[in-house]
Amino acid sequence: MDIKREINIGLLGFGTVASSFYHIFSEQKKELGSIFSIPINIKKIFTRGSGHPVPENIKKLTVKNAGDILEDGSIDIVIELIGGIQPAGDFIIKAVSNGKSIITANKALLAEHGEEIFKKCTEKKAHIGFEAAVGGGIPILRAIKNGLAGDKVKSVYSIINGTSNFILSKMTNEGGKFGDVLKKAQERGYAEADPSLDINGTDSAHKIAILGRLAFSTSLSMADIIIEGIENITQLDISFAKELGYTVKLLGILKNEDSKIEARVHPTLIPSSSLLSKIDGVFNAFLVNAKFAGPLSITGYGAGGNPTASAVMGDVIEIVSRLVNGDIHQDFIISKIKNKLNVKSKKEIISRYYLRFSAIDRPGVLSKISGILGENFISISSMIQKGRKVEGSVPIVITTHEANEEELLKSVRECDGLDVISAKTTVLRIEDNIS
Numbered sequence: 293m294d295i296k297r298e299i300n301i302g303l304l305g306f307g308t309v310a311s312s313f314y315h316i317f318s319e320q321k322k323e324l325g326s327i328f329s330i331p332i333n334i335k336k337i338f339t340r341g342s343g344h345p346v347p348e349n350i351k352k353l354t355v356k357n358a359g360d361i362l363e364d365g366s367i368d369i370v371i372e373l374i375g376g377i378q379p380a381g382d383f384i385i386k387a388v389s390n391g392k393s394i395i396t397a398n399k400a401l402l403a404e405h406g407e408e409i410f411k412k413c414t415e416k417k418a419h420i421g422f423e424a425a426v427g428g429g430i431p432i433l434r435a436i437k438n439g440l441a442g443d444k445v446k447s448v449y450s451i452i453n454g455t456s457n458f459i460l461s462k463m464t465n466e467g468g469k470f471g472d473v474l475k476k477a478q479e480r481g482y483a484e485a486d487p488s489l490d491i492n493g494t495d496s497a498h499k500i501a502i503l504g505r506l507a508f509s510t511s512l513s514m515a516d517i518i519i520e521g522i523e524n525i526t527q528l529d530i531s532f533a534k535e536l537g538y539t540v541k542l543l544g545i546l547k548n549e550d551s552k553i554e555a556r557v558h559p560t561l562i563p564s565s566s567l568l569s570k571i572d573g574v575f576n577a578f579l580v581n582a583k584f585a586g587p588l589s590i591t592g593y594g595a596g597g598n599p600t601a602s603a604v605m606g607d608v609i610e611i612v613s614r615l616v617n618g619d620i621h622q623d624f625i626i627s628k629i630k631n632k633l634n635v636k637s638k639k640e641i642i643s644r645y646y647l648r649f650s651a652i653d654r655p656g657v658l659s660k661i662s663g664i665l666g667e668n669f670i671s672i673s674s675m676i677q678k679g680r681k682v683e684g685s686v687p688i689v690i691t692t693h694e695a696n697e698e699e700l701l702k703s704v705r706e707c708d709g710l711d712v713i714s715a716k717t718t719v720l721r722i723e724d725n726i727s
């Protein structure tokens with residue numbers, strides 16, 4: 293066994309997360325060294341030097357060429373905190389090929405190219421840590437990977453995008469239109485200048501792809517996930533949901549029933565009494581249901597320099613411990629990701645639905661809508677029709693009993709073809725059993 297006399301880390305990038313990581317690491321470096329009885333150092337930092345300033349006292353560690361880290365035989369762990377698909381992806385593959393362990397917070401890269409990266413790590417017996425890629429400072433992957441390693445995850449309901457949750461909470465608690473609230477979120481730094489990946493559900497789906505792989509030990513691609521964003525949620529829907537006893541949240545949902553998986557991200561009506569409905573602002577939360585452990589919940593900051601860097605630190609300690617102890621075995625769960633379980637398509641989803649029709653105020657509209665729903669075996673659970681006109685139309689809200697999504701969408705398309713329906717009908721899913 294190769295006895296380590298020191299562990300050296302190479303840092304790729306020096307932005308929000310990397311600079312926080314540097315500070316947290318520096319604070320704990322001495323203690324870590326004494327726990328593991330060997331020095332643990334950040335040896336080199338790769339930065340383009342174009343954006344985030346590097347403090348004067350660590351400029352001596354910076355290199356302008358990533359190869360200076362990737363090809364350095366004395367570096368044991370490479371921490372990729374650049375983000376994006378390339379060059380981050382090539383850097384990781386190169387580092388693993390050169391026998392290094394990897395830590396990354398890069399959800400987009402792992403969601404899109406995780407298969408290739410895990411395969412390379414398995415081939416080279418490299419350790420990989422990516423706790424920071426899902427839920428920022430919340431140790432959800434470790435909880436599933438280690439804590440529930442001997443259990444069977446049945447479902448995960450999650451709020452995993454702080455920007456969307458901030459917008460929906462503001463709309464729910466203070467009113468306001470989607471566009472105005474988004475502008476406020478941008479002014480306060482809770483939303484990027486280009487927030488599209490956050491609000492259209494892609495960022496949540498990246499995290500669901502990673503989480504689903506671990507939770508169900510299966511490969512899960514972005515194409516397997518049903519993705520809908522919050523762009524079309526109106527104050528009207530938020531108010532009607534409230535009236536019905538629900539709160540609208542952008543949820544990431546994973547379910548495993550009889551080895552058939554559901555993986556979806558969409559705005560969802562959840563009971564206003566449920567735990568997840570109380571998670572407001574930029575907070576993230578996970579509700580995991582395991583076969584033997586039962587329901588577990590965890591909440592916290594899903595982003596930000598320090599929380600995310602704290603997750604990176606956790607990975608550093610785990611990998612250092614493996615390297616120091618000469619553990620050449622792949623992570624137990626990662627090595628199990630070999631199967632491909634069947635993923636349910638939209639056609640196979642069974643759910644309750646919230647439908648908001650925009651109808652021209654004329655007698656007989658309701659019977660036309662309910663007639664079409666009935667012909668398609670969609671049974672109505674409740675109905676709200678108010679005289680309030682919105683842009684010349686009257687909203688009619690119907691909630692359904694459990695229905696097949698394909699049949700539901702077919703009937704909504706038929707309704708939208710009626711001459712009394714003036715705009716595309718809003719369709720949202722309802723999840724009742726999440727408390």
Ligand SMILES: NC(=O)c1ccc[n+]([C@@H]2O[C@H](COP(=O)([O-])OP(=O)(O)OC[C@H]3O[C@@H](n4cnc5c(N)ncnc54)[C@H](OP(=O)(O)O)[C@@H]3O)[C@@H](O)[C@H]2O)c1
Pocket residue numbers: 304305306307308309310339340341342343344373374375376378379397398399400424425428594595596597600
């Ligand atoms: N920020 C969060 O709250 C958060 C939370 C969870 C996960 N993450 C993930 O953590 C990673 C880092 O995020 P961050 O917020 O720290 O990003 P950031 O502040 O934008 O920093 C990115 C760093 O990478 C460098 N970089 C970017 N593109 C590069 C390229 N093509 N070649 C070389 N260097 C490049 C940047 O250099 P310049 O300064 O020269 O531009 C900067 O040093 C991402 O994968 C992100 O998804 C972030």
